Amino acid sequence: MSALLELDSVSKRFGEAWVLRGVDLAVGEHEVVCLIGPSGSGKSTLLRCVNALEPIDAGDIRISGRSIIGSRTDVDRLRRDVGIVFQSFNLFPHMSVLRNVTLAPREALGLSKREATDRARPLLERIGLWEKRDEYPDRLSGGQQQRVAIVRALAMRPKLMLLDEITSALDPELIAEVLDMVRQLAAEGMTMLLATHEMSFARDVANRICFIDQGRILEQGAPGQIFTAPRHDRTARFLERVIAAGRL
Amino acid sequence: MEELARQYLNWELIRQSLPGIARAFATNLSVMVAAELCVLAWALVLALLRGLPGRAGVPLRWLAIAYIDFFRALPALVVIFLVGFGLPQTGLPLFRGLSLYQLAVLALTLVYGAYVAEVYRAGIESVHASQVAAARSLGLSRAKTMRFVVLPQAVRRVIPPLLNDFIGLQKDTALIGVLGVVEGFRQAQIVAGQRFNASPYVGLALCFLVITLPLTRITDYLIARGQRRTVGGRA
Numbered sequence: 001m002s003a004l005l006e007l008d009s010v011s012k013r014f015g016e017a018w019v020l021r022g023v024d025l026a027v028g029e030h031e032v033v034c035l036i037g038p039s040g041s042g043k044s045t046l047l048r049c050v051n052a053l054e055p056i057d058a059g060d061i062r063i064s065g066r067s068i069i070g071s072r073t074d075v076d077r078l079r080r081d082v083g084i085v086f087q088s089f090n091l092f093p094h095m096s097v098l099r100n101v102t103l104a105p106r107e108a109l110g111l112s113k114r115e116a117t118d119r120a121r122p123l124l125e126r127i128g129l130w131e132k133r134d135e136y137p138d139r140l141s142g143g144q145q146q147r148v149a150i151v152r153a154l155a156m157r158p159k160l161m162l163l164d165e166i167t168s169a170l171d172p173e174l175i176a177e178v179l180d181m182v183r184q185l186a187a188e189g190m191t192m193l194l195a196t197h198e199m200s201f202a203r204d205v206a207n208r209i210c211f212i213d214q215g216r217i218l219e220q221g222a223p224g225q226i227f228t229a230p231r232h233d234r235t236a237r238f239l240e241r242v243i244a245a246g247r248l
Numbered sequence: 249m250e251e252l253a254r255q256y257l258n259w260e261l262i263r264q265s266l267p268g269i270a271r272a273f274a275t276n277l278s279v280m281v282a283a284e285l286c287v288l289a290w291a292l293v294l295a296l297l298r299g300l301p302g303r304a305g306v307p308l309r310w311l312a313i314a315y316i317d318f319f320r321a322l323p324a325l326v327v328i329f330l331v332g333f334g335l336p337q338t339g340l341p342l343f344r345g346l347s348l349y350q351l352a353v354l355a356l357t358l359v360y361g362a363y364v365a366e367v368y369r370a371g372i373e374s375v376h377a378s379q380v381a382a383a384r385s386l387g388l389s390r391a392k393t394m395r396f397v398v399l400p401q402a403v404r405r406v407i408p409p410l411l412n413d414f415i416g417l418q419k420d421t422a423l424i425g426v427l428g429v430v431e432g433f434r435q436a437q438i439v440a441g442q443r444f445n446a447s448p449y450v451g452l453a454l455c456f457l458v459i460t461l462p463l464t465r466i467t468d469y470l471i472a473r474g475q476r477r478t479v480g481g482r483a
Contacts, residue, residue, distance in 0.1 A: 053381050079385055079386065086378065086381070090382035092379065104386035108386060
């Protein structure tokens with residue numbers, strides 16, 4: 001079976017510093033893969049590379065078998081299939097909630113206002129924010145903003161969702177509502193690649209965990225194996241620190 | 249004290265001369281509005297050219313930078329002379345039909361376009377890169393990202409400096425009298441010269457204030473209203 005997303009020895013550097021060193025990874029359809037690892041290990045960069053927000057220096061990235069590397073690639077087309085949600089929400093502050101969600105369907109897919117609204121409505125209703133469709137983002141809580149950001153990405157009906165530490169900027173009491181939404185998406189079969197510090201969430205939701213350290217995938221496996229019997233010393237030490245911090 | 253009052257506040261003279269000055273000042277207003285509209289459009293073109301990405305954008309980017317540097321370095325009065333006296337003399341068909349009024353608007357647009365382009369650029373650069381990333385990641389093209397996400401936020405942020413430049417532009421409309429356009433300043437000069445009294449200038453000053461002060465208040469109101477949406481959202 002060909003995977004939805006394939007990375008072949010992907011390397012990336014910022015100046016002299018290599019942040020990704022030959023990453024191989026395949027994500028199959030309906031699979032949920034969690035990237036865990038210390039800060040600065042390359043998790044976010046990896047996600048940004050998959051969405052072509054960062055160019056890579058070596059290797060290849062394929063989505064549905066098509067390479068996204070090279071000047072021939074229509075990145076706008078590619079990005080319609082790949083949604084990304086950021087740590088800092090990045091909603092458009094000068095647009096209402098509804099406009100945030102309908103902008104890309106209208107301007108990138110060419111839907112009419114009516115069609116885009118019809119598409120946004122069930123998504124916003126599902127997160128209980130249809131009533132707030134005319135509000136501006138700063139009137140919403142962080143958790144609500146992040147759920148709108150997820151809905152904004154979903155409105156493009158992506159094949160793959162990339163979630164980049166989407167709860168890291170949230171107050172603790174707001175984290176659950178966002179994670180619950182991701183759990184629902186996983187249950188519905190959305191293919192997802194996510195970077196997270198929420199280990200218990202990763203254990204619940206992921207089919208597979210990848211431990212990244214210094215730009216390499218050091219080991220990967222089922223959550224049960226990684227969290228209880230890591231093969232690698234560094235994974236074990238990382239998990240010990242996480243447990244000590246009360247995050248697992 | 250009395251001498252000052254006689255020289256500047258001769259109410260009788262102000263009352264007599266004001267209707268004529270106000271009529272001539274209408275020309276300043278009309279030049280101001282026409283030039284401002286042209287400046288807003290021309291400066292946006294310059295700012296966008298200046299921000300063109302990649303190697304392909306280099307020639308246009310350089311042209312825009314050279315233009316902006318050049319016209320910011322020249323006194324407005326010199327450009328008004330260069331355009332107003334120089335262009336018609338060239339006999340080029342493009343310029344032969346232009347009225348003094350149109351030449352004045354052209355000169356002011358050339359100068360203020362350079363200033364306002366820099367204001368736009370500052371606004372564009374102040375929009376956080378994460379906003380661009382969010383828009384591009386949704387599949388919006390570079391141009392649509394600029395149009396729907398970057399520019400609306402940029403323009404709201406630069407309203408105060410834009411207004412500053414427009415107040416400057418408004419004041420510089422007093423310079424176009426050198427071309428022979430009868431505008432407020434020229435008219436005040438004529439009366440003041442006949443009567444050896446500066447009061448007509450005071451009348452003209454009042455004309456300028458009547459326009460400038462409300463403009464400032466309106467802008468402050470707009471800023472306060474827009475604050476929530478620009479600063480309130482996360483970068």
